[in-house]
Amino acid sequence: MANVTTQQVQTEEDRLIQEQGFDDHFHEHHHGDKYQSNFITTYIFSQDHKIIARQFLITGMFWAFIGGLMSLIFRLQLGFPDESLAWLRPLLGKWITINDAGLGTLAPEFYYALVTMHGTIIVFFVLTAGLSGTFSNLLIPLQVGARDMASPFLNMLSYWFFFLAGVVMFFSLFLSTGPFSGGWTAYPPLSALPQASSGSGAGMTLWIVSLVLFVVSVLLGGINYITTILNLRTKGMSLWRMPLTIWAFLITAILGLLSFPVLASGFFLIMFDRSLGTSFYLSEIFIGGQALDHVGGSPILYQHLFWFLGHPEVYIIILPAMGLVSEVLSVHSRKPIFGYKAMVFSMLAIGFLSFIVWAHHMFMSGVNPFISNFFVIFTLIIAVPSAVKVFNWIATLYGGNVRFTTPNLFAIGFVSMFISGGLTGIFLGNSAIDIQLHDTYFVVAHFHIVMGVAAFFGMFAGVYHWFPKMFGRFMNETMGKIHFWLTMIGAYAIFWPMHYLGMAGVPRRYYRFDVFETFRHFTEINKFITIAAMVVFAAQLLLLINFFYSIWKGKKVTTKNPWGASTLEWTTPIHADHGNWPGKIPTVQRWPYDYGKDGKDFIPQIEPLKEGEHDGGH
């Protein structure tokens, strides 16, 4: 007790930070510091990672709403192709044409635009920025014990580049020729020839500008996350004492940093082809009987470049969710995570393998079957670390004192979705089975369950769990549980039947199926899927209401550590200022998963090891 202060020591944790903490001569400014002095610098152009996290989250929710709404519109078209959509005219304007009988139909071009935008928005804006952006920002400094990110300024830029990307994309929705409509993968020639379709002109230009801005945002964010994790950990926070969330964010950021530039390369080639008359991707093409003067390009080249990002991208989406779920499961099961090191090594393995499997998206594009063999093998090997993780999550739950709180329900739901979606991945990873299944609803079902719904569940688990940290209040549990059960059952109701459609050969991206003799008998199943989609969308509105209601009216958090978690973020004040800890930075004495040890419910990371006590992580 070298440093007895006049400040009243309130709790055990405060005392530990006082005694053991590291004094970096931080001065708290209750009325804002030089970076946060007025409303604009505090809430808008903020450099505080906690505010930036909330900005990412709320922007992500906005985009999730838009993206979800789009899927609802095209599901209406697929489920009820003969019903009049005239009532959507106030929203969609000229994209609904009304015939003499008063029947309103959705313009086919706009159907494609909706499908394209739904994919782009959900993959990039919601599940990349909204998920990893939110939680990397919130948790990295808090859980490693840092005052803020390594460069708060770059961090702020990262958000605003994302915002700008969003503005450009949003603007493209209102073009008279419509937004880009060639699929979220933007394969040439639809993306490389402005005259290829109505969305390929201005729509594609804005799409590509938006995504280049988005890549800048991801890179700025990623550089920051990596630097912060490697350089700004508090005393005692060795790598093997980091929570799994931090490991997940680190690996995610590395993947992003290595794969997004390759996507940018692919985009630069598209820009050259579009604007400067080159033919990187364009071979001899006739449009309307007219030969274009492009010769000798290869659209397959784009597929290679795209999927070299595209496959790591699915892990960029799912790894943060895995990290969040690991943490939530452990806290709410009151048990240490099972196989901590195995979890880390399996994430590293997944990260590495994700770079050498991209061509499994291209089995049917004419690549050499012998090369396909190579990609089949590595794709199937990914099942091994994935299975290790699933086993560990289940083993963490097994015998635990499981609390069925909303965050934990979503974490368990994540495991369920990950298993269901992962198993169909084994089917699709085989190039022989892929001959039948490629480009069918089987693929749609697979990736929606394994990286769409599962990642959303990880995100929901994170939102419900860290909401008290973000806003100092709880979300409503009853509404949360209704949200969970509707989403869980509803999501399976949407995507499970799609497997059957896919096995029967129903192709994805088609505008309507009742005109094909082969697929006509699936009308009822399509109706069922559409109704389930409406229910699930309505359930998400419940989340929105719960979220915004709870920010202002939710039950107040009265203790610093409402869940009884051992990690550092719960040692900060309930409403932490910029700088996170008012006095000293806590030092870390043990690994983050000491639950139910030595008869104690949990032991915070700041509590020193007793003599002879073994540290779990090492």
Added chain:
Amino acid sequence: MAACASITMMFGAFTSAFLVRQAAGNWLEFALPGIFTLSTVLIVASSITLHGAFIAFKKGALPLYKGLLIATFALGLSFVVVQYEGWQAMKDLLGLPLGTNPSSDFVYLISMIHAAHVVGGIAALLVAVIHAFTLTSGPTPTRKLRLELTLIYWHFVDILWVYLFVFMTLQS
């Protein structure tokens, strides 16, 4: 460093795309204009002068440091100008304007995107030059770190160009 890894991946993608596309046929063979050799010499020289400036700065030899910094800045600018001349030479001397054949288009693409990264480096050099003439504080750790970061980036775009130059020369 992370940024360097990222840019490396991007150019890695370009050069592998180059190889993949080359293997696909319909590939016009041509020799790189000699003027690109000149630009290579310029950028290598600029790396050496900047390194000299950094050493001089650490030793406190301020006049030498300022001189070498300005020399680097000038060499950097002339590199970009010579690259531009190179594109003109491809268009006028070789008769290969943009859009002729993927082989020459790749040279344009790679060198243009590289030049864009060099321009970023020149901006950093400009800041360094302004600092050199306005800041009066001696070689403080902050200033050393700033200069070192500029140096690392500049070496990086230099080595990157040497790689790209060798790559394109060998492939054509």
